[in-house]
Amino acid sequence: MTSFGSFLRQLGRDLWSQKLRTFLTAFGIIWGTVAVSLLLAFGNGLHRHMIKTTAGLGDRIVIAWTMRTSMIFEGLGKGRRMRMTEEDIEYLKAQVPLIAGISGEYSENLIARFGDRQRSVEVSGVSPAYGPMRNMVPAVGGRFIDQLDVGQRRRVVFVGNELAEDLFGTLDAVGETVMIHGSPFLVVGVLQPKEQDSSYSGRDHSKMIIPESTFRALTGQKYVNNFIYKAPTPDLNKALNEQVRVALSSRLRFHPDDDQAIQVWDTSEMFVFMDAFMLGFTVFLGIMGVLTLVVGGIGVSNIMNVVVEERTREIGIKIALGARGRAILGQFMLETMILTAVGGGVGLAISFAICSIFPTNLEEYVGLPNLSPGLALLTASVLGLVGLVAGYFPARDAARLDPVVAMKL
Amino acid sequence: MNWPLKKKTNGDGTSNGHIIEMLGITKVYNTGKIKVEALKGIELVVDKGEFVAVVGPSGSGKSTLLNLIGCLDTPTGGSYMIGGEAVAGLDRDALADVRNRRVGFVFQNFNLLPQLTALENVELPMLFGGVGRRERRRRAVEHLERVRLGDRVEHRPTELSGGQMQRVAIARALAMEPDIVLADEPTGNLDTGSGSDVMSLLSELWGQGRTLVVVTHDQTLAKRAGRIVEIRDGLVVTDRRAVA
Numbered sequence: 001m002t003s004f005g006s007f008l009r010q011l012g013r014d015l016w017s018q019k020l021r022t023f024l025t026a027f028g029i030i031w032g033t034v035a036v037s038l039l040l041a042f043g044n045g046l047h048r049h050m051i052k053t054t055a056g057l058g059d060r061i062v063i064a065w066t067m068r069t070s071m072i073f074e075g076l077g078k079g080r081r082m083r084m085t086e087e088d089i090e091y092l093k094a095q096v097p098l099i100a101g102i103s104g105e106y107s108e109n110l111i112a113r114f115g116d117r118q119r120s121v122e123v124s125g126v127s128p129a130y131g132p133m134r135n136m137v138p139a140v141g142g143r144f145i146d147q148l149d150v151g152q153r154r155r156v157v158f159v160g161n162e163l164a165e166d167l168f169g170t171l172d173a174v175g176e177t178v179m180i181h182g183s184p185f186l187v188v189g190v191l192q193p194k195e196q197d198s199s200y201s202g203r204d205h206s207k208m209i210i211p212e213s214t215f216r217a218l219t220g221q222k223y224v225n226n227f228i229y230k231a232p233t234p235d236l237n238k239a240l241n242e243q244v245r246v247a248l249s250s251r252l253r254f255h256p257d258d259d260q261a262i263q264v265w266d267t268s269e270m271f272v273f274m275d276a277f278m279l280g281f282t283v284f285l286g287i288m289g290v291l292t293l294v295v296g297g298i299g300v301s302n303i304m305n306v307v308v309e310e311r312t313r314e315i316g317i318k319i320a321l322g323a324r325g326r327a328i329l330g331q332f333m334l335e336t337m338i339l340t341a342v343g344g345g346v347g348l349a350i351s352f353a354i355c356s357i358f359p360t361n362l363e364e365y366v367g368l369p370n371l372s373p374g375l376a377l378l379t380a381s382v383l384g385l386v387g388l389v390a391g392y393f394p395a396r397d398a399a400r401l402d403p404v405v406a407m408k409l
Numbered sequence: 410m411n412w413p414l415k416k417k418t419n420g421d422g423t424s425n426g427h428i429i430e431m432l433g434i435t436k437v438y439n440t441g442k443i444k445v446e447a448l449k450g451i452e453l454v455v456d457k458g459e460f461v462a463v464v465g466p467s468g469s470g471k472s473t474l475l476n477l478i479g480c481l482d483t484p485t486g487g488s489y490m491i492g493g494e495a496v497a498g499l500d501r502d503a504l505a506d507v508r509n510r511r512v513g514f515v516f517q518n519f520n521l522l523p524q525l526t527a528l529e530n531v532e533l534p535m536l537f538g539g540v541g542r543r544e545r546r547r548r549a550v551e552h553l554e555r556v557r558l559g560d561r562v563e564h565r566p567t568e569l570s571g572g573q574m575q576r577v578a579i580a581r582a583l584a585m586e587p588d589i590v591l592a593d594e595p596t597g598n599l600d601t602g603s604g605s606d607v608m609s610l611l612s613e614l615w616g617q618g619r620t621l622v623v624v625t626h627d628q629t630l631a632k633r634a635g636r637i638v639e640i641r642d643g644l645v646v647t648d649r650r651a652v653a
């Protein structure tokens with residue numbers, strides 16, 4: 001062990017003299033590493049995929065609409081139909097401080113025509129806050145409805161990507177004029193394609209979005225079909241729902257405890273479920289992987305035990321010559337760590353390779369496995385820990401040898 | 410922390426010139442049921458620069474005694490001072506340091522590491538003693554030249570004769586410039602020719618002022634020593650100094 005070179009030679013000899021054991025151990029470590037990193041990578045990919053598709057509807061928003069009352073209130077009977085106007089939306093915005101964003105939504109099936117193509121389209125009138133809340137991101141070169149559009153009742157339209165393709169073909173839709181319900185509208189943006197696995201009133205890719213003020217003027221519709229809002233953070237959604245109901249009960253005059261007058265669909269609940277599910281899934285995968293690694297670690301520990309046994313005489317001589325326990329311990333720990341590191345490196349390389357050749361056409365179902373540097377680091381740390389523990393006990397035994405006895409072997 | 414222990418008496422720093430001072434040393438080997446009392450109360454004082462031959466029948470406790478002197482093992486009872494420093498109460502690391510700095514060992518079966526070259530074998534104690542790489546190499550070459558193996562530095566033990574191996578072991582024992590050189594039947598595994606080579610080398614060391622304790626059956630070597638200590642059944646039975 002006079003130089004690192006001879007240290008490596010020694011390590012090579014040790015491992016070569018234990019070919020089968022070395023092979024099995026390396027296999028165990030490599031397998032464990034591949035298992036841990038791939039399981040984590042697949043879990044991560046699936047999680048991201050689920051977030052992406054769920055968030056297609058909106059990022060932890062609440063979708064609400066009015067229904068009939070179910071309780072008598074201040075002399076008013078039950079079964080009254082509740083309706084909300086844009087003023088009520090403004091009222092909520094002003095009265096409920098927890099609202100981080102709110103938009104009414106007026107929808108109707110209208111005829112859209114471009115040149116000789118004519119389609120019946122679900123058209124929604126909304127406020128600018130609608131775009132980001134519903135994850136309606138404009139493709140490059142376009143924009144969403146803005147405040148000026150609403151204020152000036154402009155005839156502008158934001159078009160779903162599939163509808164745009166259907167109507168305009170290969171033409172760049174932005175800047176074109178399309179007839180909606182008999183009036184010309186300027187296309188200001190096209191939806192950037194997105195994954196969406198749940199919806200109400202049709203998929204976003206086939207819709208048209210126009211300013212709420214324009215919509216009301218165009219159709220004469222007074223009442224919102226539904227409205228969407230969100231709290232600053234998803235965990236506040238519940239409190240916000242309560243506040244919205246209370247605020248509306250005094251405004252629309254229904255019993256504050258009437259949970260039928262306003263219906264809410266809190267999409268953050270889907271995320272809560274999904275997060276919990278994914279956490280459980282990841283923990284499960286992680287435990288399986290770690291167990292595999294531990295088995296590999298036992299193999300390493302085993303091989304080091306044999307190495308120590310075979311080199312007892314050498315260790316005895318070194319101790320006799322004045323090697324401190326730490327020197328002996330360090331030598332064997334280093335050998336273990338190198339063995340583990342090589343196995344882990346190979347395992348991580350295999351995992352990266354598998355992730356990179358993973359067929360993209362399976363993305364729709366399970367997402368793409370994603371072995372982020374963080375996950376690789378996590379795997380490496382677990383591996384390092386396993387190696388440390390695996391190496392420690394044989395190394396400690398080596399350092400504690402009685403030199404006189406050891407040298408006699 | 411352990412500063413008082415490190416108050417190493419540099420070389421001849423013992424107040425009375427005793428490099429080895431053993432009083433009532435006993436050693437009991439406890440192998441399961443049987444207790445072997447290998448040493449039963451050794452009194453041995455060795456001055457700096459002495460050449461002591463330890464003789465006695467097989468099984469009388471010579472090796473045990475040498476191991477205790479070299480701090481390879483610790484006594485069951487009695488007091489042992491090496492270079493004025495009490496060995497009792499030193500921990501494993503401190504004992505390792507004593508072996509490394511103060512003692513050079515030469516064994517009957519050489520105890521070289523087979524996978525290392527002669528040079529690397531001689532470097533080993535200096536590696537544990539924290540000597541830098543270059544210095545280690547320089548000194549190892551120098552010591553190998555002194556034992557007339559300057560042309561064998563890159564050889565491995567298997568490529569050397571018994572006598573050459575023992576000379577590598579002597580070079581290794583001297584690597585850290587110890588006060589005491591201990592040799593346990595150094596010629597026991599050698600033919601007569603190589604044996605006398607090794608004996609001459611050891612005598613040379615004595616000539617250079619080192620303290621030498623050699624266990625031997627070899628009458629010729631014993632006669633070269635200034636002092637012969639005879640052990641029987643774990644006790645010193647005779648202790649003769651040659652008349653100067």
Ligand SMILES: Nc1ncnc2c1ncn2[C@@H]1O[C@H](COP(=O)(O)OP(=O)(O)O)[C@@H](O)[C@H]1O
Nearest residue numbers: 438440445447466467468469470471472473474
């Ligand atoms: N590690 C040991 N365990 C048990 N008994 C031992 C051990 N080493 C030596 N002995 C016993 O101690 C006695 C002295 O041994 P040793 O010092 O090797 O004698 P010598 O070197 O004079 O031949 C012997 O009886 C031997 O069997």
Ligand SMILES: [Mg+2]
Nearest residue numbers: 471472473593
């Ligand atoms: Mg002996």
